[in-house]
Amino acid sequence: MTPGVLLVTSVSLGFMVLAAGAYALLYGIGRFRNSRGLLVSAGFAYGALVLDAAGLILAAPLALEWKLLIAGSALAYLGIPPLTWRYLQHTHREEGAHP
Amino acid sequence: MPKGFIGKVRLGARLMQYDDPKFWRAGAISTTVVMAIALGMLTVDSLEAITPGGSHVPPYSVINRHIGYVYNGRLGRDMPVIGADEPLFGKPVTETEAAAFMERGKLVIQSRSCINCHTFMGNGAYYAPDLTKAWLDPAWDTWMAITGADTKEEAMVRFLMAPEQYATWLRKMPNLGISRDEAVATVAYLKWLSSIDTNGFPIHFGRPQTSR
Amino acid sequence: MSRSKNLAVKYLVAAILFFGVMTLSGLMSAAYYIQPDFLFGLIPFSIAKMLHIDTMIIWLLMGFMGAVYWFLPDEFEIEPAGIWAAEILFWVFVSAVLVVAATFVLVQWGAGTETTLWLVQQGRKYVEAPRWAAIGVALVMLVFAWNVVGTALRARRITGIMAVMSVNMVPLVLLYLIAFPKIDNMAVDLYWWWWLVHLWVEATWEILIGCIMALAVMKLLGTSRKIVEGWLYVEVSMVLGTGILGLGHHYFWIGTPDYWLGIGGFFSALEPLPLLGMVVHAVYDAGVHRMKTTNRPAFYWTLAEAFGNFLGGGVFGFMITLPQLNLFAHGTQWTVSHGHFAFWGAYACGVLSVCYIALQEQRRLAVVNGRGWVWAFVLLNGGLIGMVGSLLVAGMAQTFFERAIGGSTLEAFIAGQENPWFVLGMYSRMFFGLIFTAGYLTLAWNLLALGHREAAAVAQPAPAE
Numbered sequence: 001m002t003p004g005v006l007l008v009t010s011v012s013l014g015f016m017v018l019a020a021g022a023y024a025l026l027y028g029i030g031r032f033r034n035s036r037g038l039l040v041s042a043g044f045a046y047g048a049l050v051l052d053a054a055g056l057i058l059a060a061p062l063a064l065e066w067k068l069l070i071a072g073s074a075l076a077y078l079g080i081p082p083l084t085w086r087y088l089q090h091t092h093r094e095e096g097a098h099p
Numbered sequence: 100m101p102k103g104f105i106g107k108v109r110l111g112a113r114l115m116q117y118d119d120p121k122f123w124r125a126g127a128i129s130t131t132v133v134m135a136i137a138l139g140m141l142t143v144d145s146l147e148a149i150t151p152g153g154s155h156v157p158p159y160s161v162i163n164r165h166i167g168y169v170y171n172g173r174l175g176r177d178m179p180v181i182g183a184d185e186p187l188f189g190k191p192v193t194e195t196e197a198a199a200f201m202e203r204g205k206l207v208i209q210s211r212s213c214i215n216c217h218t219f220m221g222n223g224a225y226y227a228p229d230l231t232k233a234w235l236d237p238a239w240d241t242w243m244a245i246t247g248a249d250t251k252e253e254a255m256v257r258f259l260m261a262p263e264q265y266a267t268w269l270r271k272m273p274n275l276g277i278s279r280d281e282a283v284a285t286v287a288y289l290k291w292l293s294s295i296d297t298n299g300f301p302i303h304f305g306r307p308q309t310s311r
Numbered sequence: 312m313s314r315s316k317n318l319a320v321k322y323l324v325a326a327i328l329f330f331g332v333m334t335l336s337g338l339m340s341a342a343y344y345i346q347p348d349f350l351f352g353l354i355p356f357s358i359a360k361m362l363h364i365d366t367m368i369i370w371l372l373m374g375f376m377g378a379v380y381w382f383l384p385d386e387f388e389i390e391p392a393g394i395w396a397a398e399i400l401f402w403v404f405v406s407a408v409l410v411v412a413a414t415f416v417l418v419q420w421g422a423g424t425e426t427t428l429w430l431v432q433q434g435r436k437y438v439e440a441p442r443w444a445a446i447g448v449a450l451v452m453l454v455f456a457w458n459v460v461g462t463a464l465r466a467r468r469i470t471g472i473m474a475v476m477s478v479n480m481v482p483l484v485l486l487y488l489i490a491f492p493k494i495d496n497m498a499v500d501l502y503w504w505w506w507l508v509h510l511w512v513e514a515t516w517e518i519l520i521g522c523i524m525a526l527a528v529m530k531l532l533g534t535s536r537k538i539v540e541g542w543l544y545v546e547v548s549m550v551l552g553t554g555i556l557g558l559g560h561h562y563f564w565i566g567t568p569d570y571w572l573g574i575g576g577f578f579s580a581l582e583p584l585p586l587l588g589m590v591v592h593a594v595y596d597a598g599v600h601r602m603k604t605t606n607r608p609a610f611y612w613t614l615a616e617a618f619g620n621f622l623g624g625g626v627f628g629f630m631i632t633l634p635q636l637n638l639f640a641h642g643t644q645w646t647v648s649h650g651h652f653a654f655w656g657a658y659a660c661g662v663l664s665v666c667y668i669a670l671q672e673q674r675r676l677a678v679v680n681g682r683g684w685v686w687a688f689v690l691l692n693g694g695l696i697g698m699v700g701s702l703l704v705a706g707m708a709q710t711f712f713e714r715a716i717g718g719s720t721l722e723a724f725i726a727g728q729e730n731p732w733f734v735l736g737m738y739s740r741m742f743f744g745l746i747f748t749a750g751y752l753t754l755a756w757n758l759l760a761l762g763h764r765e766a767a768a769v770a771q772p773a774p775a776e
Contacts, residue, residue, distance in 0.1 A: 003308070003715030006639055007707055014630035017583050021621055024587055028594030062635060065573075069580055076584055084591040087545075091118050091538045092599065120471060120537060123544030127475075130548045134555035141559075141574070142502075145567045149498040155566045156498055198495075205495045206423035209434030215357035219497055220565045221642030223436060226343065226356045228724040229642055238721040268725055270347045273355045281423045295498060298572065300564035301719035302638050308716050 001061045009060045012052055016070070019049035020077035027081040042081075049074060155296040159197035162187055162287050166294045168235055168304055176299030187252050187287055197291075203281065204288025211275040220297055227272065232304050234286075234293035241267065255289070256282040312673065313384040315391045315458075318398055320673060322377030323666050325405055327755055329370035330659075332412070334751045336362035341744050344737040358415055361432075361439050365415075367654065368437055369408055374662030375519055376455055379476070381669050382526040383462060386473050392461030393454060400451045407447045411440045428493060435504060438490035445490050452487060456480040471540035475547060476522045483515040498566035505561040512654070513582070513624075514554045520661045521546050524613065527664055531610055532600040542592065549585030557582050563634050564641060572634040579632045583625030593617030606671050608684035612664035615692060619656020627652050627699070639714045644736065645706025652699040666758060674762035683757035687750050694747025698740050705736025 001009070023045035030038030053074040057067045116122060148154045157179075165182035186192070192200070208214070214223035217230050228236075239251045245265055248254035258265050259282040262272035277285070339359035342349045350359070383391045414431060421427030428434075429442045438445065460477050463469040469477070489507040494500035525539045559575025593614050604610045627649040631640045640646065671679045709727040717723025727733060 001635065003711050006636060006715055007711060010630045010636050010640065010707075013633065013636075014626050017587075017626045017629045018622075020583070020587055021590055021618075021626065024590050025594060028591055028598065032594075032598035062633070066576070066633060066635070069577060073580060073584075077587065080584065080587050081591050084588050085595065087117065088538075088592065088595045091541060094118055118541065120541035120544055123541055123548060124471070127544045127547040127551070130552040131555070134551060138555055138558065141570075145502065145562070145571070146499065148568045149496070149502060149566050151496060155568060156496070201495045203423060205493065205497070205500075206425070206427075209493065210423045210427040210431070211420045212357050212361060212432055212434040212439060214434060214436050215361050215439070216355075218642045220501065222501055222565070223642070224357065224360050225642060225644060225647065226360070228721050229719070232719075233721075236721050270343075270728075271351060273351065275420055276422070278422075284423075292497060295566040297564045297566055298569045300638055300641060302714055303718045305718050305720055307718040307723065 005061060009056070009062075012056050012060070013070075016049055016052045016056070016074070017077075019045050019052060020080075023049060023077070024081040028085065031085055046078060049077060157181060157291070157294045158194065159201050159291055160192065160194045161294045162197055162200070162290045163191045166234065166290065168232060168293070170306075177302075177304060178299075179294045179296055181294060187290065188250065188283075197287070200284045200287035201291060203284035204286075207277060207281045207285045208288065211277070216272070219292065220295075221300060226270065229301060230289060230292065231295075231297060231301060232293050234290045235305065237305060238267075252283075252286050252290075255286045259285055313390055314394045314398070315380045315384045316669070316673070318394060318401060319377045319379075319381035319669060321401055322373045322380060323662075323669060325401075326370045326373035326377055326662060327666065327758060329366045329373065329408070331751060331755065333363055333366040333370055334748050336360070336366065338741075338744055338748060339363075341737070341741045345741055354416060355419070358419055361415055362412060364437055365439060366408075366412070371516075371654075371658045371662060373404075374658075374665065375516075375523065377669070378523045378526075378662065378665040379455070379459065381665065382523070382530075383458065385530075386470055386526070387462045387466040387468075389462065389466050391458050392465045393458050396454050397458050400454050403447055404451045407440075407444045411444045414441065415439070425493070433490070433493070435490070435500070437508060438504075440490075442491060445487075448490075449484070449487055452484045456484050470536065472522050472525050472536075472543060475518060475543060479515055479518045479522070482510065483519065486510055486515065501565045502562070502567065505558060505565075509558045509561055510555075512657075513557060514551060516658065517550045517554065518547055520616075520658055521550070523665060524616065524661055527609065527613060527661075527668055528596065530668055531604050531606055531613065532596060533603065534596070534600070546585060546589070549588065553578050553581040553585065560632055560634075560637070563637055576632065576634045580629065582632075583621070583629055586621040586625040589617045590621045605677060606667055606679040608679055608688065609664045609667035609671070611684075611688055612660050612667065615688070616656065616660035616664060619652070619660050619692075621656070623649065623652030623654070623656035623699070627703075640706065640710045643706045643709040643714070644702050644733075645710055648699045648702030648706050651695065651702065655695050663754070670758060670761060676762045679761065681757070681761065683753060683761065687754035687757050690746055690750025690753055692750075694743045694745075694750050697743025698747060701736045701739035701743060703736075705733045705740070708732035708736065 023042050026038050026042035026045055029035070030042055053070055056062070056070050060067070062070075149156045152158045161181055163184060163186045165185040167180040167182055168177055169180050170176070171178040184191070208219075213219075213230070216224050216227040218225065219229075220231050221229060234251075239254055242254040242258055242265060243249070243251060245267075246254045246257040248257055256279065259277045260279060261274060263274050266272070336359050339350065339354070340356060340363050343356045343359065380391070380394075380397070418431050421431040432439045432441055433445070440448070456477075459473065459480060463473055463477060486507045489503050492503075494503070521543055525543050528534050529536060529539055556574055556578040559571045560579035562571035562575055593616075597610075597614060631637050631645055631649060667679060667684070670676075708730045712730045712733075713719060713723045713727030717726050
């Protein structure tokens with residue numbers, strides 16, 4: 001691993017999680033305001049995550065098992081916001097809590 | 100399906116719901132127990148490997164030998180290499196004497212809080228250099244010259260006893276009142292430390308890379 | 312006001328004061344990187360740094376204790392058990408910390424003997440306090456555990472949150488015993504030391520702050536207990552599910568077998584997942600309840616907690632956690648940038664949120680507002696982000712020049728430290744550190760003054776217009 005590739009790989013990994021955070025944030029606000037614009041932006045954020053993960057899987061000097069882990073994580077990040085949202089909505093509805 | 104269920108899992112005769120906290124409580128307990136057991140088992144194995152004489156950590160009497168650090172092509176990383184006899188100060192020590200050095204050396208390292216400027220295996224503070232392979236550092240040649248010592252270990256001892264006299268950089272190490280006996284024990288400790296198999300850390304030690 | 316709540320306020324005040332000591336000693340440590348002769352000969356770098364990291368642990372621990380003592384009477388609806396002992400130990404705790412700090416500054420080190428470990432310092436990171444003080448801390452924590460568990464026994468009932476907190480007390484207290492032994496073998500020393508540090512800050516402390524935030528959210532937003540408890544269990548499962556074996560990310564290079572590279576790297580890579588869930592939860596709460604909080608600073612600090620935890624622990628951690636990369640970045644300023652961001656986000660923000668919650672009730676404020684808290688919030692978070700960004704630049708330069716290119720020797724270390732990007736990072740860190748300090752002073756002033764002006768206005772109502 002050359003020094004330059006090392007830095008690029010690290011930054012890419014951090015960016016992947018950052019993009020997941022952006023996706024989660026935009027998804028949440030978008031669901032709240034029922035805003036198509038925000039939900040589309042959330043999609044773009046996740047798209048950035050996918051591109052980043054693809055770059056890592058195709059080009060990073062990592063063994064296969066680590067690339068599988070990255071792919072698996074990317075999928076998990078996709079599911080966490082909507083599943084968490086559904087769980088929160090459902091439990092709040094159940095409680096008859098604040099609208 | 101009754102109102103309020105977003106999912107059901109049948110566990111024996113009872114139905115657990117995803118929106119029932121007890122489901123997640125069971126999950127929390129079982130996850131913790133499984134992980135803790137796994138950690139316990141790995142700990143037993145690891146402690147065996149890191150006991151002196153274990154697979155990764157040589158016995159303390161390794162300070163009587165030459166210690167190198169060489170790239171191992173098969174493993175794909177650097178490995179410590181224990182070589183021919185090379186006792187500290189020309190005086191071989193028994194296992195018991197070596198252990199006494201380690202005990203004293205560790206007391207010096209703790210009593211002076213070395214870990215709050217330096218790192219050991221990368222753990223500590225980052226103001227001063229990592230000491231994992233300090234025994235193998237080429238810079239001691241310089242200190243042999245400026246301390247007038249004719250062995251590396253003598254140079255290290257003189258440096259530890261009066262670091263402020265042998266500063267080579269703007270960042271200085273303070274005088275910590277280290278006696279000669281303490282310094283000798285510390286040097287022995289650092290020699291042993293450099294013989295530990297750290298899975299290749301620090302990377303490329305002593306081998307600068309030219310390509311970026 | 313309940314005795315427990317009075318004690319809570321004392322702990323929170325002490326926490327904020329030690330936060331100040333942490334900030335001051337942080338500035339001193341940072342100064343050394345810019346001016347190596349700074350206080351050399353008087354207070355060397357190691358002492359400034361020791362004060363800095365130890366007061367960080369202390370102020371956060373005191374913050375947690377303040378939070379728990381605050382919520383305890385509300386949770387159990389009775390005066391908590393053994394508060395008389397806790398009251399005495401508060402003063403013991405504070406005095407011990409002050410004596411230890413004075414010892415660090417005035418005595419600094421001792422001869423290489425056990426006596427030094429008992430009386431001066433033990434020289435293991437975060438747990439340098441001499442053994443006599445460590446005994447005091449252990450006692451404080453035991454009584455703290457008793458206050459929680461004993462109250463449950465006295466009340467003959469326990470809530471889910473308190474059950475989690477009570478069970479969590481066991482490893483929390485037991486792990487502290489690792490602060491006591493002197494272990495000759497550095498590999499074994501570090502092996503157990505990481506149980507204390509990691510299983511505190513990436514396991515038991517996460518659970519503790521999770522419980523505290525659950526209580527805070529119930530109070531701030533009126534969220535139902537059942538929702539909050541369910542969420543807490545989800546969090547516990549995911550944090551411990553990833554964090555217990557995530558401990559392995561500290562076992563890459565300390566002499567332990569190389570299966571830890573795989574195990575530690577894998578579980579550590581999963582650690583951001585629960586943190587993402589917390590972000591979603593925070594956004595949900597912000598949306599659902601935003602209009603219905605009377606304590607904006609407390610709520611904003613709770614949001615900062617969720618986002619800070621995710622960014623500092625999740626994003627910054629993930630950059631350096633894979634072993635192939637950690638091999639280069641381990642033990643550099645990159646680590647420092649991650650550490651500062653993670654501790655701030657995961658713990659400091661949560662404690663500050665509780666300070667405002669307690670303050671609202673203690674000063675009987677219908678609404679907590681004003682501009683002071685906003686300034687403190689912006690300066691502290693802005694300063695912190697600036698610092699960690701600077702440290703990231705410095706850390707990447709160090710990794711690149713010292714490790715990847717330089718060959719990790721002393722010469723390489725010096726080359727890395729003198730690299731222009733590294734030096735820039737150090738100056739930049741100092742600049743943002745000063746901004747952070749301004750934020751701290753604003754915070755302290757705000758906490759001191761908040762509500763008094765309103766109280767005065769109530770006493771002398773403004774003339775009708």
